Amino acid sequence: EDKVVQSPLSLVVHEGDTVTLNCSYEVTNFRSLLWYKQEKKAPTFLFMLTSSGIEKKSGRLSSILDKKELFSILNITATQTGDSAVYLCAVDLTGNQFYFGTGTSLTVIP
């Protein structure tokens, strides 16, 4: 059975802290891994990762994939209250089907 596991389930940090969110997967097919940020409504796309060891970066957020060990991490440096959200990891199985983890809820305290 395909499985995507995110950890921790929730996290509370202070502004300025650095956080690392984890996503591990066991799937029958793998095309890519995606990270999304979900605030009150729809998830918004952050990164797509297809190759091991190549870091994707956007401002204070960065992510990397390890296809040998079957995991990805999402780093957020110098956290701000606007980073408070649920972060979702999804594995693209066939190009049409995404298998999502349950998410990590991040709360950043001023």
Add this chain to the structure above:
Amino acid sequence: NAGVTQTPKFQVLKTGQSMTLQCAQDMNHEYMSWYRQDPGMGLRLIHYSVGAGITDQGEVPNGYNVSRSTTEDFPLRLLSAAPSQTSVYFCASADRGWGYGYTFGSGTRLTVV
């Protein structure tokens, strides 16, 4: 550019009623899909489509029907609503190029009583 538009935003149904959740995108995306999101369960794929006239089942298709007669529209039909279908439903679309993942609609919160 509206992106992905879902209607309605909220809906309450009685058990056994049927309804259609509407989804439209104006980005000429080929791929569209429907997800449901339940507490502690993450997003689960209901049905998806790779182009007009082509649909397929996802992880949790039972109790739902879809059709894709145009590139823009991908409605989700609940045939006979059950309390287990109480959830938040998201429609999403993506370009064939894939580089930017899915764009999600703002969601429909459905309650079946």
